[in-house]
Amino acid sequence: MGISIKKGKSVSIDSIGLALxxxxxxxxxxxTIAVDNVDFEVYAGEVHxxxxxxxxxxxxxxxxxxxxxxxxxxxxxxxxxxxxLSSPSIAKSYGIGMIxxxxxxxxxxxxxxxxLVGRLPRKxxxxxxxxxxxxxxxxxxxxGLDLDPLLPIEDISQHEAQLVEIAKVxxxxxxxxxxxxxxxxLSREEVDxxxxxxxxxxxxGMAIVYISxxxxxxxxxxxxxxxxxxxxxxxxxxxxxxxxxxxxxxxxGKSIKELYKREERQMGKLRLExxxxxxxxxxxxxxxxxxxxxILGICGLxxxxxxxxxxxxxxxxxxxxxxxxxxxxxxxGLSMAKRVxxxxxxxxxDRKLEGLALRLAMDDNILxxxxxxxxxxxxxxKKTGWPKAEKLIxxxxxxxSDLDRTAGNLSGGNQQKLLLAKWMAINPKVLILDEPSRGVxxxxxxxxxxxxxxxxxxxxxxxxxxxxxxELVRLADRVIIMRKGHFxxxxxxxxxxxxxxxxxANTEMIV
Amino acid sequence: MNVAQKVxxxxxxxxxxxxxxxxxxxxxxxxxxLLLGILLQSMGLINNFMTSQNLLNIVDxxxxxxxxxxxxxxxxxxxxxxxxxxxxxIALTGIVSVELLRYGFISAMVGAFVVGLLIGVINxxxxxxxxxxxxxxxxxxxYVTMGIIRFIWVxxxxxxxxxxDDVRAVMLFDNIYRFRLFNVLSLPLIFMLLLVVAGQFIxxxxxxxxxxxxxxxxxxTAKFSGINVELMVTLAFVISAFTTTVAGLAITSLSxxxxxxxxxxxxxxxxxxxxxxxxxxxxxxxxxxxxxxxTLVIGLMNNIMTLLGVGTFSQDIIRGAIxxxxxxxxxxxxxxxxxxxx
Numbered sequence: 136m137g138i139s140i141k142k143g144k145s146v147s148i149d150s151i152g153l154a155l156x157x158x159x160x161x162x163x164x165x166x167t168i169a170v171d172n173v174d175f176e177v178y179a180g181e182v183h184x185x186x187x188x189x190x191x192x193x194x195x196x197x198x199x200x201x202x203x204x205x206x207x208x209x210x211x212x213x214x215x216x217x218x219x220l221s222s223p224s225i226a227k228s229y230g231i232g233m234i235x236x237x238x239x240x241x242x243x244x245x246x247x248x249x250x251l252v253g254r255l256p257r258k259x260x261x262x263x264x265x266x267x268x269x270x271x272x273x274x275x276x277x278x279g280l281d282l283d284p285l286l287p288i289e290d291i292s293q294h295e296a297q298l299v300e301i302a303k304v305x306x307x308x309x310x311x312x313x314x315x316x317x318x319x320x321l322s323r324e325e326v327d328x329x330x331x332x333x334x335x336x337x338x339x340g341m342a343i344v345y346i347s348x349x350x351x352x353x354x355x356x357x358x359x360x361x362x363x364x365x366x367x368x369x370x371x372x373x374x375x376x377x378x379x380x381x382x383x384x385x386x387x388g389k390s391i392k393e394l395y396k397r398e399e400r401q402m403g404k405l406r407l408e409x410x411x412x413x414x415x416x417x418x419x420x421x422x423x424x425x426x427x428x429x430i431l432g433i434c435g436l437x438x439x440x441x442x443x444x445x446x447x448x449x450x451x452x453x454x455x456x457x458x459x460x461x462x463x464x465x466x467x468g469l470s471m472a473k474r475v476x477x478x479x480x481x482x483x484x485d486r487k488l489e490g491l492a493l494r495l496a497m498d499d500n501i502l503x504x505x506x507x508x509x510x511x512x513x514x515x516x517k518k519t520g521w522p523k524a525e526k527l528i529x530x531x532x533x534x535x536s537d538l539d540r541t542a543g544n545l546s547g548g549n550q551q552k553l554l555l556a557k558w559m560a561i562n563p564k565v566l567i568l569d570e571p572s573r574g575v576x577x578x579x580x581x582x583x584x585x586x587x588x589x590x591x592x593x594x595x596x597x598x599x600x601x602x603x604x605x606e607l608v609r610l611a612d613r614v615i616i617m618r619k620g621h622f623x624x625x626x627x628x629x630x631x632x633x634x635x636x637x638x639x640a641n642t643e644m645i646v
Numbered sequence: 647m648n649v650a651q652k653v654x655x656x657x658x659x660x661x662x663x664x665x666x667x668x669x670x671x672x673x674x675x676x677x678x679x680l681l682l683g684i685l686l687q688s689m690g691l692i693n694n695f696m697t698s699q700n701l702l703n704i705v706d707x708x709x710x711x712x713x714x715x716x717x718x719x720x721x722x723x724x725x726x727x728x729x730x731x732x733x734x735x736i737a738l739t740g741i742v743s744v745e746l747l748r749y750g751f752i753s754a755m756v757g758a759f760v761v762g763l764l765i766g767v768i769n770x771x772x773x774x775x776x777x778x779x780x781x782x783x784x785x786x787x788x789y790v791t792m793g794i795i796r797f798i799w800v801x802x803x804x805x806x807x808x809x810x811d812d813v814r815a816v817m818l819f820d821n822i823y824r825f826r827l828f829n830v831l832s833l834p835l836i837f838m839l840l841l842v843v844a845g846q847f848i849x850x851x852x853x854x855x856x857x858x859x860x861x862x863x864x865x866x867t868a869k870f871s872g873i874n875v876e877l878m879v880t881l882a883f884v885i886s887a888f889t890t891t892v893a894g895l896a897i898t899s900l901s902x903x904x905x906x907x908x909x910x911x912x913x914x915x916x917x918x919x920x921x922x923x924x925x926x927x928x929x930x931x932x933x934x935x936x937x938x939x940x941t942l943v944i945g946l947m948n949n950i951m952t953l954l955g956v957g958t959f960s961q962d963i964i965r966g967a968i969x970x971x972x973x974x975x976x977x978x979x980x981x982x983x984x985x986x987x988x
Contacts (some may be wrong), residue, residue, distance in 0.1 A: 453872060475872035483870050492864035503827060503860050504871045506853045515853040557871075 154342035155311050156181040159436070162195055167546040169195040171211070176445060177311065177473030182333060184345045184357035184374070188386055188580070191363040193346050197313050200344075201233045201401045202226030213311070232309030234301055234317055246291070247271035247284035250303045254478070274302040278332055278554040291569025310578045312336065313344045318352060330356050350379050363384055365576055400588070402612070406596040407479075408566045409448060411459035418620035419441035421457070423598070425565065430597040432585065432611030434604070434636055440482055440620040441600045445567045448598075449481035450474040463563065475504055478564030482554055482571055484600075490554040493543030497533070498524050501543050501557050508561075520560075527556040531582055536578030555583060559590070566590065567598045572606060584610060604636045654772065672923055679946035681705075681951075692953040698948065702830075708945035709834035710893055710900075712938060715916040715923075716838070716845045720882040723849065725862035725929025726773060726780040728917045732890045735765050736909025738791045739891045740898030741799060743819070748810040751818045759891055765791065766887025766902035770880030792835030795906045803905040822899035833934025834896045841889055845934040848885075858882065862929030917943045918969045926976055938979045 161168070170192045177183045185193050189256040198206045207223035212218070213229050216351040220226045241249060247267050248255065256266040271284035275394055278298045288296060288298050304312065314333075337343055347353055354374060355362060362369040362385040369385045392551065409423035418440035425431050435441050446452045447450045448459055450471035459466045471481075491500050502509065502520040509520050521538060528536050531552040533545070542553060551572065558566055569585065572580045586609055591597050601607050607614050610624055616624040616636075626635065683695040694700050714732055721729050729735075743758040770789055772778045806816045825833050849855040861868040861878045869875050890912075897908050925932025925942025944965075951961050 141669075153739075213661055300714070449873075470874065471872040481870065488864075489866045489870045491868050492860050492930070494863045494928075495859065499859065502856075503867070506856045506873075510853045514851055515856050516851060517856065600682075 152179045153177075153212070154181075154214060156212040156215075157196075157200075157342075158210045158212070160196070160199060160211065162199055162204055162207045168366050170199065170207075172365070173366075173368045175361060176369065176438075177344055179342050180337055180340045181311070182337050182343045182345055182357045182358060184347060184353040184360040185351060186347065186350070186360060186364065186382060186386060187363035190581035191386070191576070192366040193363055194315065196363070197233070197315065197344065197346065200226065200231055200311070200313060202231075228305065230310035231307065232304040232307055232312045234304050234312070234314045241288065242290060243287055245285045245287055246275070246282060246299055249288055249299065249528055250274050250284070250306055250313075252303070270306075274306045277305055278302045279328055298325075298329070301329075305336075305557050309341070311342045311344070313346070314364045315346045316348065317345075318347070318349065326352070328387075350382060353382075354379065364388060365605070379488070379494075394556065400428050400612075402429050402594050403594065405450075406462060408460040410458050410460070412444070412447060413455050414443060414447050414452065415455050416620075418617075421622060423615075425596045425598060427594050428591050430611050430629075431598060432607040432614035433598065433600045433617055434602075434607055434614050435617035439617045441617055442569055444617075445481055445569055445598070445600060449479060449567060451481070466513055474505065475509065475561055478520050478562060479567075480504070480558040480561050480563040481567045482558050482569060484569040484573070486550055486554050487562070491542050491550060491557075492520070493541070493550075495542060496539045497528070497542055497545075497553060498538040501527060501560055502555055504557060505560050523560060524556070529558075531556050531586060546576070552579055552582060553576045555586060559586075561599055563590070565596045565598065567600070570602065571599065572601075572603065607636060608632055654897050660823055668855070670793050672936055672943060674705055675922075676942040679950065681942060683946065685949050686783060686950065686954070691738050692950070695950070695953060700953075701840060702948045703837055704945050705968055706832060708941050708947065709832065709838045710896055711912065711915055711919060711944060712838040712941040713834065713893040714895070714912050715919045715937050715941050716841045716934055717886040717934070718916045719920050719923075719925055719934060720849070720858070720885045721844065722832040722917070722925050722927065723862050723929060723932065724858050724879055724882040725865060726879060726882065728781070728784070728913065728920075729769065729886045729890070730913050731765060731769065731779060731791060732886070732913045733778050733909040733911065734791035734795070734906075735762055735890045736767070736885060736894035736897055736912060737906050738762075739894035740908045741795060741804060741904035741906070743898060744804050744809055744893055744904030745799075746852065747806050747812070747815050747819060750812065751815040754815070754819065755895070757776055758895055759888075762887050762891030763884060766884040766890075767880065767889065769911060770883030771876075773883065774876040774879030785907040792906060799904075799906070801906070803903045808901075820902065821900055824899070834893075837892055837896070841892075842934055842938050845937075849934055849965065854878070854881065859930050865932075914969075915944060915965070916967055918972075919977070921969065921972050 154178040155175070157173065159172050159174060160170060160171045161172050173192070173196060176197065185196070187193050194234060198204065200220065201212070202220040202225050203224040210217055211220055212571070218229055220229070220231075239263055250271045251267060256263040256270065268284050275284065280295060280298050280302070282291060282295065288299070291299070301317070317329060333343060333345070345353070345357055357374050359371060359373055360377065360382065361371040362382060363605065364386060393543065404426060404427055406427050407423065407425040409421055412421045413419045421444060423431070433441055442450070446456045450469055450473070451465065454467070459477060461477055466476075466477070466479070487493060492503065498517055498521060501524040501622055502517055509515060511519070524538055528538075531550045533549050533556065535545070542550060545553060569589065574584045586604070586610050587597055588601070599607070599610060611626050611631065614626045614631050614636060615622050616626070683692070686692045687695040718732060721727065739758040739762045742761050743754040746754040769784060773780050773783055789940040804988050806819050810816065822833055827836065849858070855868065855871045857868070858872060858878050860871060861875050865875060868878070893912070894909060898904055901908060919940035920932075920937050921927060921940070922943055923932065923938070924936035949959065951964065956964070
């Protein structure tokens with residue numbers, strides 16, 4: 136079996152070294168198996184894309200390589216030598232460089248100091264500034280940046296910071312480079328520039344693992360691709376032997392047609408009206424008209440004011456201007472408790488801190504928003520809520536299904552389903568969902584999506600805030616693009632596709 | 647096929663048996679201390695353990711501590727650790743009631759509760775609404791109340807029978823502690839039992855208790871579930887202030903003197919009883935029945951140590967060591983079950 140390298144050359148295994156070989160590696164967390172018996176190989180001089188849905192195990196696999204775990208199972212070989220990567224410093228010493236989604240640069244200090252952190256050139260007791268600047272300039276050149284190395288990080292743009300991050304890792308002379316979604320903050324030209332750098336590094340014989348959600352990029356940059364699903368490896372393919380549809384099929388275990396099968400829904404009367412709502416500094420003059428049985432999507436980068444908007448609508452924070460009307464009745468000035476009773480629910484983005492009480496049992500969690508509704512006189516007995524809780528657990532196939540199970544011991548996907556169950560318990564007229572399927576496995580995601588659609592069919596109105604474009608395309612009847620606290624565009628369902636939303640979001644980013 | 651189906655169940659073993667054991671356990675420990683007392687007496691190391699007088703002494707001491715602990719348990723349960731202003735609240739409500747005895751018994755009672763509940767409301771609002779650190783704030787509150795006592799009464803101790811000539815009022819006041827129903831059941835014991843029953847009911851069987859549980863376990867989650875967290879926390883501090891005032895009246899009646907030093911040490915002893923009784927400092931866990939068990943253990947232990955001739959300061963050291971041990975074991979158990987409380 137030979138692997139093909141772009142530009143038409145085909146090289147056999149013998150002539151190219153195997154930079155990384157992971158054999159039967161696995162990692163389990165207390166309640167879930169994150170990586171299950173995976174084999175993964177990367178050659179020197181290869182860009183190897185690693186794709187999969189959120190929670191498929193890609194990031195855990197790469198963290199293993201970065202030395203984040205000392206209890207992984209299986210064997211890892213680097214340049215044919217078996218190694219035990221039990222700490223980040225050991226991993227670094229074997230030449231493994233990691234570039235994460237979240238930037239790891241220290242804000243107030245200079246580019247040069249960030250680039251050379253831990254190995255600043257010294258002259259006696261003091262830092263050798265001249266040498267530092269010279270070395271930093273050389274590193275910046277490798278990523279095509281021409282910046283003053285003495286500028287503080289906070290003064291450069293985010294995409295420049297991303298490139299500085301890459302330069303910083305390159306400065307440690309890695310032989311294996313892992314990039315986790317390196318393009319999420321970059322514009323198109325910057326992406327092209329990054330790809331040119333990646334090609335150069337590959338031609339120099341570096342082994343590159345490229346993690347991405349964005350399949351067009353994968354086809355542009357990768358030589359081979361490995362697909363993961365549910366903690367397991369599905370397949371490794373040469374990039375010119377697969378189509379985009381096949382990769383998606385492997386990622387989700389279903390064909391695209393099955394995935395985007397839509398059922399017709401009936402839209403009813405106006406349910407929720409938001410008029411000129413503002414919270415200074417967060418969002419301004421927002422209008423929303425949400426009908427019975429409608430699913431309305433809000434798309435925007437985090438920091439665009441999406442969650443703040445949801446918090447004002449649900450009554451946790453107060454508006455500075457404007458009003459919220461539910462079924463013709465104004466809600467302004469009412470506490471969240473009173474709005475919950477009227478059928479307005481808010482599923483928070485952060486399920487661990489703001490969604491669930493992880494130390495409490497499942498029944499406590501599911502019923503936490505309906506305690507005042509379930510009381511009989513002054514008495515509250517959670518047993519009266521059990522039939523409801525059991526029904527919801529069954530509907531959402533939450534596993535394990537015992538009511539007295541501690542929520543914190545469930546897997547991420549089941550916790551997220553539990554959170555949805557908690558808000559279904561209030562019999563919502565309007566449900567605001569903030570990233571309802573972030574970081575969950577594919578199975579849970581399917582269940583959550585089907586449940587949201589069912590809720591809408593049964594007459595609930597759904598406002599869904601998401602950074603997950605396929606999710607919005609699949610679920611929403613209309614999508615509002617939000618940027619810096621303003622609604623900038625509304626897209627009807629027939630104009631919504633992953634590409635058009637991405638384009639809209641990208642255009643908005645440049646403007 | 648789905649990851650969720652292959653859940654690793656090792657971490658999930660907290661069953662009903664362990665729950666029951668943790669409540670019954672504290673009573674088993676209390677029984678052990680009782681046996682220890684009997685054993686020490688039979689060995690001739692202590693005298694007068696199993697006498698009706700000594701057992702009554704234990705019950706009386708447990709009653710006073712229990713009254714404070716039951717209320718303070720609501721604060722612990724809400725995730726706000728403890729009320730360090732309890733001792734000075736005891737002193738202040740006591741001294742106020744003695745001072746107001748000159749206007750009659752009823753005025754004395756009303757005055758004490760007004761002052762006590764006011765402290766509770768201030769604590770609750772500052773900590774619940776303005777998010778002050780409960781330990782620092784109640785510590786500050788204890789200094790303020792102590793300052794008020796020192797400012798108004800200087801270092802004076804005031805005696806009910808000197809304050810007023812109203813013999814009936816003085817007698818009623820004395821009887822708060824001394825009256826015994828059927829010559830056995832003291833009023834503090836009756837109060838404590840009533841408070842335990844009411845507290846257990848409120849904590850486990852009312853909407854307030856259920857919402858307090860969520861608040862204590864995950865404050866931000868409570869807020870985003872439509873629970874009025876500020877009100878819950880305020881109510882917890884008011885409940886604590888209420889029972890502390892009851893204890894203040896009983897303790898002052900016992901000593902027959904209103905003075906700044908009444909109630910000293912009740913803060914730490916109450917927290918120890920609460921924690922030993924199975925209510926973790928992290929909040930949202932435990933029961934009032936457990937707290938009663940913890941109070942019993944503390945009461946028996948104190949009694950045996952006193953009979954053994956262990957000095958007051960040595961007793962403090964031992965109680966402190968036990969507190970640290972229990973908190974340590976508690977944290978370790980939770981961590982090993984994968985439920986770190988940080």
